[in-house]
Amino acid sequence: MSRLNQHSLSNGWSFKDGQDESGNSWMSVPAIPSVVHQDLLANKKLKDPFIGFNELNSKWVNEKSWTYRNVFQKPEVAPGSIIVLAFDGLDTFAKVKLDGNIILESNNMFLAHRVDVTKALEADGEHILEIDFDCAMLRAQELRDQDPKHKWASFNGDPARMSVRKAQYHWGWDWGPTLMTAGIWRDVRLEVYTTRIADLWMEVQLTGDHQEATVSAFVEVDGAAGSHKAKCTLSLRGREVASEQSTVGEGGTAKVTFKIKNPSLWWPHGYGDPTLYELSASLADGHKELHHASKKIGIRTAEVVQQPDKHGKSFFFRINGVDIFCGGSCWIPADSILPNITPERYQKWAELMVTGRQVMTRVWGGGIYEDDSFYSACDELGVMVWQDFMFACGNYPTWPELLESIRREAVYNVSRLRHHPSIVIYVGNNEDYQVQEQNGLTYNFEDKNPENWLKTDFPARYIYEKLLPEVVKELAPDTFYHPGSPWGDGKITSDPTVGDLHQWNVWHGKQEKYQVYESHIIDFHNKADGHERRIATYLIENVRMTTDLETYIYITQVVQAEAMMYGYRSWRRQWGDDRRCGGSLLWQMNDCWPGISWAIVDYYLRPKPAFYAVARVLKPLAIGVQREHYDWSVTHAESPKTSKYSLWIASSLLKEVSGKVELRFIYVQTGLEVREQRVWNDVRIQANGTTDIIVDDIIDYTVYSEPHVLAARLWVDNEVAARDVDWPQPFKYLDLSERGLNIQRDFESDDLQSLRVSTRAPVKCLVFEERDGIKVSDSAMDIMPGDEQFATIMGLKGDSLKYKYLGQ
Structure with missing residues (x-):
């Protein structure tokens, strides 16, 4: 019996145009994993598609087939061992040949493959591995043409994309380029062994009082005889908690059960420590270990609470018995060229x-089932994951071969991911039911016969309401x-009383045309329909326009930050109203290329002002102050006579605390207070909910006519715990010159500057410039007279401090 040995096949590859038969056109591949765009770039056959208009000059790559080749030596093999060729990911239509013989054909990017090549590698010496990657774009179009009766309704990209199990955003989206990659996009290796641990997973039961956990560990063994034993160990912070041995049964699986007293639980960050145990398993032949595997796991419960309430039916998450307001964001792939994303990134x-x-x-x-390192980072840091299956914005076909491929895809990925405590929900698709609604496709919710669904013009219901839930229930x-x-x-998907919904009203909808400033490359890197008109509309409604590009970019960021803040502030307030809003996941966290999009952090990991605005609203204690909306466009800029306003505190703390609340009324022009401030001492702040201080009080503008901000502060333990400012809207009617802003350096070293910020008159959205290597502790700040704020800037290293504020 021999120990499992892995032989990486990351090096020694070459590739060529799949149609080139000359035999002398092979080019080197720096390393695997890779895709053809990376390898063409390395061989100077392609210009970076992320720069300028180079995406257009890369289109030819999308329309070709490619061949990859590796000549390798047969590894040393002990008697009785088997050799497996393992692919963790092939993108997408791949025909694998070993010494000229076809050993694998794949058409699903989201699957891993294991091929027993023991007999194929009987001969010692060199062997040739060759992989033909057919053109996914052309194959998709052929598959679409073979099913003309299907209604290929979709948003974004070529509708033919739905016939192929490939990352859908590769066909282009309203925030990303069209880059049809192909290649060995995840690891490839040879494995030599007599027996191995094929899978290791667990099921956890936690008592209601959290005093005891039952951890059932399962070890699936490949190639083992029934006499083998598997030893499982559970450890916490390097210390063994429990250990037990079990015989591998006839089905190739061993099971052990641990009882853990007073377990350390996995919590989302802000609610407790995201504690991880290590579950390990080993197979041994006597005293010789044959294979060892381990995974980090968490002990926790996760529920989605759906109960009738005064609003309809709730939809929120409860972790370890605690209701969690799920403030966060949506994640797209962090690169159009996926192997570029490292675990460090x-x-x-x-x-x-x-x-x-x-x-x-x-x-x-519309992206991918992410790399293990993504979920591991979320596990370690306490970030909950809402995991979609890979279907987006379309009416997907369901011919039998495709359904079988989807089933295998779901089984593989749920099996791969199920041990991660961060994953708290699996979701069938993104917006496919909206496509069904908008295209009038058949959906009879009362019909519970899945076979009937396949006969309708919305057959994908079968995937989302039968195939995928069966896989999740089993695994x-x-x-x-x-x-x-x-x-x-x-x-209907826009019903706010049940389930989840996608709120698009602030961007989509009827927009009047308006010509925005000419900037061709910038426009090219914004893939959203009608973006010029929409951005211009929101800018003109709210801020004074400028022809300076740098300032133009800044004010777009101001408007995004304001829009995100308004939404989050309101939704978080509704958390306390019988959990009317269970959370909000903004679109979107990140970008897949350097583009203009809804992302709150750019491709280079530099936060935008909206990132900081949302972070403030999501503080454990957040104060909110807001006047009712007054539509200037309807009243033709006539000032309101009165205005209602409200003041509240949102808390995610799990205990009640007391604090002091202060509300000031500050004249925008001078910074003087137009009326006496209001103060509430010893306010009891409700735990994990909302505490109203003022509900619909009235400002009389015939008395307080000067444009003024409402500046709120919350004090806890003699420190400012939270701030919020409500400004007269829109900003374009305000004179924001001559602010008297003062930024002092309290401390300065080669790598760090500590800043003290004060002002004579109210300052809107003070933004410190984000540059590579620079870290900002806070930004997009509103600064009020008499209320100094502080920020630290790391990484300037002698560079000048750059900042902007509205009206500067």
Whole structure:
């Protein structure tokens, strides 16, 4: 019996145009994993498609087939061992040949493959591995043409994309380029062994009082005889907690059960420590270990609470018995060229989520089932994951071969991901039910016969309401499954009383045409329909326009930050209203290329002002003050006579605390107070909910006619715990010159500047410039007279401090 040995096949590859038969056109591949765009770039056959208009000059790559080749030596093999060729990901139509013989054909990017090549490698010496990658774009179009009766309704990209199990955003989206990659996009290796641990997973039962956990560990063994034993160990912070041995049964699986007293639980960040145990398993032949595997796991419960309430039916998350307001963002792939994303880069993204106080991220269904390192980072940092299956914005076909491929895809990925405590929900698709509604496709919620669904013009219902929930129930029975996003018990997807919904009103809808400033490359890197008109509309409604590009960019960021803040502030307030709003996941956290989009952090991991605005609203204690909306466009800029306003505190703390609340009324022009401030001492702040201080009080503008801000502060333990400012809207009617802003350096070193910020008159959205290597502790700040604020800037290293504020 021999120990499992892995032989990486990351090096020694070459590639060529699949149609080139000359034999002398092979080019080198720096390393695997890779895709053809990376390898063409390395061989100077392609210009960077992320720069300028180079995406257009890369189109030829999308329309070709490619061949990859590796000549390798047969590894040393002990008697009785088998040799497996393992692919963790092939993108997408791949025909694998070993010494000229076809050993694998794949058409699903989201699957891993294991091929027994023991007999094929009987001969010692060199062997030739060759992979033909057919053109996914052309194959998709051929498949679409073969099913003309299907209604190929979709948003974004070529509708033919729905016939192929490839990352859908590769066909282009309203925030990303069209880059049809092909290649060995995840690891490839040879494995030599007599027996191995094929899978290791667990099921956890936690008592209601959290005093005891039952951890059932399962070890699936490949190639083992029934006499083998598997030893499982559970450890916490390097200390063994429990250990037990079990015989591998005839089905190739061993099971052990641990009883853990007073377990340390996994919590979302901000609610407790995201404690991880290590579950390990080993197979041995006597005293010789044959294979060892380990995974980090968490002990926790996760529920989606759906109960009738005064608003309809709730939809919120409860972790370890605690209701969680899920403030966070949606996640798209962090690169159009996926092998570019390193584990270190995933770690930095997850750290930004925590810095931004985002407790949940949503892996969007038009991308990929992410790399293990993404979920591990979320596990370690306490970021909950909403995991879509990979279907987005379309009416997907369901011919039998495709359904079988989807089933295998779901089984593989749920099996791969089910041990991650961060994953708290699986969701069938992104907006496919909206496509059904908008195209009038058949959906009879009362018809519960899945075979009937396949006969309608919306056959994909079968995928979301039968195939996928069956897989989740079998492989991850403790994880909630939701058919789609948005979806709510068969009701219209925009129904706010049930399920989840996608709020698009602030961007989509009727827009009057208006010509925005000419900037061709910038426009090219914004893939959203009508973006010029929409951006211009929101800018003109709210701020004074400028012809300076740098300032123009800044004010777009101001408007985004304001829009996000307004939404989050309101939704978080509704958390306390019988959980009317269970959370909000903004679109979107990140970009897949350097583009103009809704992302709150750019491709280079530099936060935008909206990132900081949302982080403030998601503080454990957040104060909110807001006047009722007054539509200037309807009244033709006539000033209101009166205005209602409200003041409240939102808390995610799990205990009640007391604090002092202060509300000031400050004249925008001078910084003087137009009326006496209001103060509330010893306010008892409700735990994990909302505490109203003022509800619909009245400002009489015939008395207080000067444009003034409402500046609120919350004090806890003699420190300012939270701030909020409500400004007269829109900003374009305000004179924001001559602010008297003062930025002093309290401390300065080569790598750090500590700043003290004060002002004579109210300052809107003070933004410190984000540059590579520079870290800003806070930005997009509103500064009020008499209220100094502080920020630290790391990484300037002698460079000048740059900042902007509205009206500067």
